[in-house]
Amino acid sequence: MKTVTPGWHEVAGNLNFSGLEGWFALESAFDPSDTTRDFTESGERWRATISYQEGNLLPPDGGETPDGTTVDFETIREWRLTIKRHPDEDPVAEPAVGREGRQRFSAHVRPRWRGQKAEKKNGEVTDIPTPDALGDGLSVRVSGANIDPRRYFPLLRHAVTAFGVNAEHFGGIPGEDGYGPHETSNVQDAARYVRLDKRQSGPVHGRDGPLARMGHLLENDRTGYRKVVQNDDDDYGTNLPGYYHTVTLGPTRVAEAFPGHELAFEAKHYYAREAADRKPSEPLAHPKLEVAYQVSQMPGDFTLRWNDDGITQLQRELDRVIVSILAEAGLDVAPGDDGDEGPKRRGPFFRDSYWKPEVSEAGPDPVSLDFARIRDEQESVVVRHLADGGFSPVEWDIAETLVSDGGKVAPEDIAEENDRPLGSVYRALRRLDDFLERSREKIAFESPFVAEMVVDKVRQAREAGKGALETVAKTAEAQRRGVEETASAFIAWASKYDIDIENRDGARMRLRMSDDLSKDEIQRRIQRGFELWTDAGRDPATFRGALIDFGTGGSSAFYYLQ
Template sequence: MRAVSPSWHEFAMQLNFSGGLDPYFAAHAVVRSSGGSREIEFSRDGKTWLAKLYYQSSGIEHPGVRLPTGTEWDLDQVREFRVKVKRRGDEDKPGQQSFNAHLRPRWKGMCVERSDGETQELALPPGMREGVNLRVTGSNIRPTRYLPLLRDAARALDVNPDYFTEPDDSSTVRDAERYVRLLEDASGPVHARDGPIAKLGHLLENDRSGYRKVVQNDTDGQGNDVPGYYHTATLGPGRVEEAWPNHQLPKEIKHYRARHAESLDEDSPLRHPKVGVSYQVNRWDGSLGVTEEDLARLERELDEALHSVLREAGLPLEPPGGDGSPPYQSDPYFDAELGEHTEPPKLNLTELESEQEHVVIRELAKTGGVSPVEEEIVEYLLADGGTASPADIAEEHGRHVGSVRRALRRMDELIDRKYGEVALASNHIAEMLHSAVSELRDASTRLSEATGEALLSATRGLDETTSALRTWLAAHDCETDSRGQAVKKLRLGEFDPSGKYGYAEVISELRKGLRYWTDADRDPAAFKHATVLFRRSDRQKLQTMDAARLLELRGG
C-alpha cells in the first residue's frame, strides 16, 4: 500500500554487553589522557558527526582493589561515562539529530548507593558476570543506525568499536515514536472531541482497570488557547488489541504542537502540529528486544496505528498528487513522502461503540429490568472515583457480600473484575448506564425498546432491516446458538394481561420480532424454536413458553 511515510522522533534503548569491563577501562584511559574529555569529528554515509566522550560521578560503591568476580581494580574512583553524538551544526540547522550513550560498568556483586544513602546490590541480567550497560537516548535517527554510529564514534575516540557489536538478549527498547506533521488547518478531526484520540480513550479504558491516561489540553504554557495543543490517549496491551487485534505493544497516540508554536513565523513548519504514536514500555510486563526483527515489528505496529488513526479522522494516507502534498507539512526530519506500507487495520470505533451500546441494552432489558442490587452497584461505580470491591459495595448498601457477587456475575459484560476490584468496562458504558439508571430511578421502569433503538441509531453500515432486528433482539436479551443462526431464548419482560388467555401483548411483541426476523431473510423456524420468558403483571411467577405455541394462540 502506498501511504505517507512517518519519521522517527524520540528513541531510547538499554544495551547490555557481557564481554567484560574492557570498554569501561578503555573509556577511562581516553578521558584520563585527554584531560577529562575528548571531542572529535567523524563521517558516515557522507554526513559529518561530532562525538564527545566525557565522564560524570557515580553512585556505584568502590569495590576496593579487587572485584567480587576476582578482576583487579586499580582505579581510585568509580566513574560513569557518556558519549554524545550529534550532526555537525551546519548540516543540521535545528540541531536535534543526536543521541547520548550513558556507559556504566556492571559486575556481579556490585553495590550502588540509593537516594536515601543506603547501599544495595544491583541485580544483573541473567548470565552476566562482568560487562557494561549503555542507556542510549536520541531523536530523529532511525533505530538501526544508533549502533553503527556508536561504533564509528568509538573508533574516532580511540575506543575499540568491536566492544559494541553484539548486544546481549537482555537489551531492550525503552522508548520510540513515529510521527507525521499535519497542516494546522487540517489536523482538527484528529484531536476533535469526537475524534479518534478521544474515542480511543473513551471506549477502550475504564476508570480503574490498568493504566488510564486521556489528556485533552488546548492551553499552552503561556495560557493561550491553542486547539490541539496536547491531546493523548495511552493504551495498555489488552486495550491495544481491542483497537488493533494483531498488535501487542502498549502505545500512546498523540496530537501535539510546539511549546511556542503561535509565536513562530507563518512559514515555519514547526507552527504545524505533529500526530505521533509512541511505544510505552512502562505499561506492560513484557519487553521488546533490539534485534532487526524486533525493530521491524516496532516500526510496523507504530506505522499501522498511526495510519489507522489518520484514516479514522478522514485524512488521506496518499495525498492528492501522490507527492506528499497537503494535508502533510514537511520539516527537516519528516519528508512528507510516500512509501510502501502494510494495510493498516480498520479502526472501527463506531462498531465498537455500537457493540458497547448493545451490551448495555441487553443487560438493562432483562426480565424485570435491573434488580435493586444491580442498580445499587451501578450507582456506586458511577459515583465512586477510586477502587471498589464487592465488600465495599455490600457495606455501603447493607447487603450481604454474596448477593453483590451474584449480581456482579449477572452483569459480567458491563463490569471489569480484577484482583478483587470492580469497575465499569468503559467510560462510554458508564455514560450510558448513568443515563439509563437515572431514567430507571425517576420512572421505575427498565430501558424501553424505543431507548434501545435510539441508542443504536448511531450504528453505521447496517441496512434498515438488519438494524431493526438487531435492536429488537438486543432489547429482549436474545440468546442464539453457537453460529447465531437460531434463537434459543428470549426475555420479553413484563406485560399487562389482556385478551382471552391474557397473552395478547406478549403475542403481539413476539410477532413483531418474527416480522423483523423474516424481513432480514432469516428462517422463521429458527425463530419459533425459542423459549420465551415473560411475566404477567398480575402474577409473581415467571412464565416460560415455546415461541411456536404462543404464536399459534389466537386472541391471546
C-alpha cells in the same frame, strides 16, 4: 496498504557489550586536548565529542572482578560521548551563531561486573544490578532524537573508532558469531511521529476524537492505568486548541483496541511551546501526532530487546497506532503527491526538518481502533438486554449505584444502599453479567461508554421512559421485519443512527434514514452497516441491493459501497 511513513523522534535505552576492553581502551585513548573528532557513516558527516565523569562506582574488591578481570583503578571513570550530525549537514544547526542541531544522541559508557557497588554522597554503599548473562561488560546508556534506533549501534562504533578505539570492543567483528549489542540490550523509550497541518488536525484532538475516545472507552474507571490530558492553553496562557492532548494505555487494554499488540503507549497531539508565535509557513507552527512506548507501564518481567525483532515490533506497533488514529479522525493516510500546496504540505501533513510525508506501499493496515466494534458490541448488549424486557427495579438500582460511585462496588454495598435483599442483588447481577466486569467480589460497568449508555437509559426511563421504550420498539420492530437476534450489532447500529429497517420476505430491503447528512457521513454509516450485516452472516447481495430511502427519494446501497 499505502500509508504515510512516520519518523523516529526520541529514543533511549541500553546498548550492552561483553567485556571491559572497551572501557580500558577509552581510558588509554583519552586526550584532554583533543576531545572532538569527525567521521563519516553511510555517506553522512558526524561529529563526536568525549568527556568523562568521576562517578560513584567503587573498584571491585581486591582489584579483580568476580569473573577475573583486573581493574587497577582507584577511581572508576564513566565516559560520555556526544554523537551528532555535523553542523554543516544538520538541517537546523547554525554554526555561525552557535545553534546546535537536533539530530544527535548521547552515550554514557559505564563498566559493569557482578557484585558491583557504588557509594552515595552520604557514604552509604549500594548494589548496582548487573545481568548475570552479561558478567564483565559495558552498559552504554543512549538517549537521542531524530535518528533511527538501528543506527545507534553503527554510529557508536564509528565514534569510538574516531578516537582510536578498536570497534571490536563494542559489538565484535562483523560477520562473526556474537556481533552486535549483547542480548541484554533493551529499549526504554521510543517515539514515532508525523507532523500535521494545523488546519486539518482538529479531528485528532477533538473532544470526541480518537485520543479522547481511546482513554474514555477502553479503560475501566478504576482498573489498571489510564491517563488522559486535554490542555488547550500553552505555557504562556495563549489559547491554542490541541496544544497538549494525550492518552496513555497500559498493556492490559492495548490489545482491546489493537489486536496482536502488547506494548503500552502514549499517544499525543501537541505543539511546540513557541508555536503560537510562529508563521504558518514554519514547521513549528504545526502540531505533531506522536506515539511513544511506555516502559513504565509494562510488567516488571517484560523487556523489549534492542535487536532487529524488538525494533521491528516497536516500529510496527507505534506506526499502526498512528495510522489508525489518522484514519479514525477521517484524515487521508496516503495522500497523493500532486497537490498544489507546495513542497511543505502533502495532504493533512506538514514537512519539517527531519521528517517528510512519504507514502509507503507496505504500510500497516489501520484498524478502526476497534472503537466501532467495541461500541457496537457493547451497545448491542445493552440494546438486546432492553429488548428482552428492560431493567427490573433491582437492576435500575444496581445501574444507578455503579454510575454514581464511578468505580467497583461490592454487591453487599448495593444491597445495603438500596435496601434490597442480597439474594435479589446477586440474581440481578447475573442477568446484567454481559456488560459488567467482576473482580475480587466487586463489580463495575465494563467501560465508561457502557456506563454512560446505561445511565442514559436509566434516567430516560426514570424521568420519561421514552428513550428506552423507543429503543426496545425499534429493536423489536427490526426483528419482526426479518433481522434476527443474531444480528444484534447491526440492530444496535440502526438504533444508534435512527435507521428504520424493512426486510420482508420477497421484497427489496429498505433502510429509511435522514438525508440531513453529508454524503461522506451517509457513506460512512452505510459502509459500517454493511460490515455488521455481513459479520452477522447475512447475504451481502441483500444489503448491496437495499434501497436507501430518504423520504423524498433514495438510491441503492450499492452506490455508497463503491
